[in-house]
Amino acid sequence: MIRRLIDRIVLLSGWRRCGLAFLVGALASFALPPYDFFAVSFIAFPVLVWLLDGAVDNAGKSPVRRLLPAAYVGWWFGFGYFVFGLWWIGNALLVDAANFAWAIPLAIFGLPAFLAFFYAFAAALARLLWSDGIGRIFALGFGFGVAEWLRSFVLTGFPWNAIGYAAMPVPVLMQSSVIVGLLAMNVLAVIVFAMPALYGGRQSRIAGLAVALILIAAHVGFGLFRLSTAELKLDGPEIRIVQPSISQDLKWDAEARRDILDKYLAMTAEKPGEGKVKPQIIIWPETAVPYILTKTPDALNAIADALADGQTLLTGAIRMEEPGGGEEPLYYNTIYAIDSHGQITGAADKVHLVPFGEYVPLENILRKIGISEVVELPGGFSAASVRRSLEVVSGFTILPLICYEAIFPGEMSYQGAPANAIINVTNDAWYGDTPGPYQHFRQAQLRAVEQGLPMVRAANNGLSGAVDPYGRIIDALALDAVGVIDVQLPGRVQLLWGEGIHQFQFTVVLLAVLIVALWYFLRSRRRVG
Structure with a gap:
């Protein structure tokens, strides 16, 4: 038969x-x-x-x-x-x-x-x-x-x-x-x-x-x-992941900006749960801040008021760079590090942009026929030339991955000090309750295993969570949930091969x-x- x-x-x-x-x-x-x-x-x-x-x-x-x-x-x-x-x-x-x-x-x-x-x-x-x-x-x-x-x-x-x-x-x-x-x-x-x-x-x-x-x-x-045979030491910092589940149609609404920021600030200032200690690092998702921070000191002051002494915020935001000479400003999809005094202590820009989402390929041709990027800014986003690690607090350095950068296993090389963790900020609210966020989380999970690093993922509406260097979920929030996760990160693990060996394999x-x-x-x- x-x-x-x-x-x-x-x-x-x-x-x-x-x-x-x-x-x-x-x-x-x-x-x-x-x-x-x-x-x-x-x-x-x-x-x-x-x-x-x-x-x-x-x-x-x-x-x-x-x-x-x-x-x-x-x-x-x-x-x-x-x-x-x-x-x-x-x-x-x-x-x-x-x-x-x-x-x-x-x-x-x-x-x-x-x-x-x-x-x-x-x-x-x-x-x-x-x-x-x-x-x-x-x-x-x-x-x-x-x-x-x-x-x-x-x-x-x-x-x-x-x-x-x-x-x-x-x-x-x-x-x-x-x-x-x-x-x-x-x-x-x-x-x-x-x-x-x-x-x-x-x-x-x-x-x-x-x-x-x-x-x-x-x-x-x-x-x-x-x-x-896995042995992990919980010697990393305490981290809070904030998942606010802001509706995508409100994220760029000028009238909703302050309410959005206030929601983040309130969730950041929540007291730790029973048996938890005050987090040292708070992580907000991709483009969480609805302002150009360098142009909005009031937003930085509000962030400083919400942070306790010694805390650091990692947040996604749009960074504007003004070249001068009458040229149009450049915009970057960025992760900022902000200390408890409201000072920006570091930044990492997105390297791999999403075609038609953040920029238009063959721009001179396609814009003439009315095709633009989904997140529309004058000229679209610009990409960073290289990926750099970012020191968040003394002794703790991250490998920053913004949105779908986490799906490229061949692009995990970076300049700077060796990373202690992967931080992946994203906004999967674009895709609603569909397979997309689950597929995205799985691919980020694999990057943690391949790199031998714990991974923290902050997504606007999920899936947010922390993963150990073996790909095991430490804690996570469901899709569309509103809440925070407080976790202590384990250290990195020694890999069998050096960086870049997978292409040879x-x-x-x-x-x-x-x-x-x-x-x-x-x-x-x-x-x-």
Whole structure:
């Protein structure tokens, strides 16, 4: 019965083949937060393999045209995956529906249609190395590995919902990222997820089962071992995370500014709960302060009045820089450090801006046809040239990540003193009660594991929380909750490899997988010859 089903899948053509690819791509998205039903990947990827088995049209045509059927399958798989995984982005455009409702179809379908080309490339590249049995599984892992690597930097990059996250839904399964990193995990996850495709054939079933079991055992076993031997010292400062859940349509309302600031100040001044001590550092979310602080001394004075002696506030705000000479001011998405005297003691600007959210690509062309960024400022935001660590209090330095900077594992290098913690401030109120905030939190959680640093995340409406260097949640607030969390941070942990080694590890894994795929491909060609 299963054999007949597989044969029917392989023999599908036209819209039926593309339609099934779309459906299994959509199914694969349910392996992501908040569902975390990773078992669906063991269905989606085998079906993708069988669809690619049948993607052999255009015989006798040019090499590129021979790969088009596979590319179509990969594109439809990716389109289903990204539509169902990223539909929530359209919610951000409802905040100012009068100006941006027209762009909702572009957000829900246009962005997934573009991202699907990476998976079209993955399928075509895999099909180029296709062979019988287990070789094609390694070819698929290689194709997706290259595609996800390209997705991490092409056109500024957007590695959101990389396949590897489906293999790391809980802390025990996150520990392997310390060894291989997310990019290599993308390769290995696809290989393991696709192995059930061998059930339908006689070749390589035992070898495939062995490879899958070895990788799964290593993945789970290392996680169990690392967590069982984890030792943490609570020697970091006491931190308060403030989550006010300000409605997005009020954040930039001039009449609501003072009420918003007062709400932050009141939550900052709340007494610690039973058994808690006064926090040394208070953290507000991204763009929490509804003023240009350097132009509003009254706001700084109000902050100073709310802070106890010795306390420091870390807050997101817009920073304005006036170049002079009649030039337009520059605006930065910034984290400020403010002491109890109302003095700004440090600042860190966002490095990786959101296209169309904070700036307009090809600005000279697109602005002429009426396209602007969602957060509209004269000229948009400017980006910092480098990421710098920020000393908050004596002996405590942070790695500042603003909003979606936390999704880029390859961009965690920075200048300055070694960091003691990651601070991720964000405003996910744009996306409402959708999968977006859960996906964002998970990706930030993985950065803590990869960097061996505790991570504190302050989000306007959630998910806010503190995570230890092993990815375990110390405490958190639910989506749309209003409240504060007081936590003491643990110290950093020693990593197995030095900084930057994950790119090398990815290269080694990718080359090893390519060698296996090539060996089976060449062996199948010799057999045919």
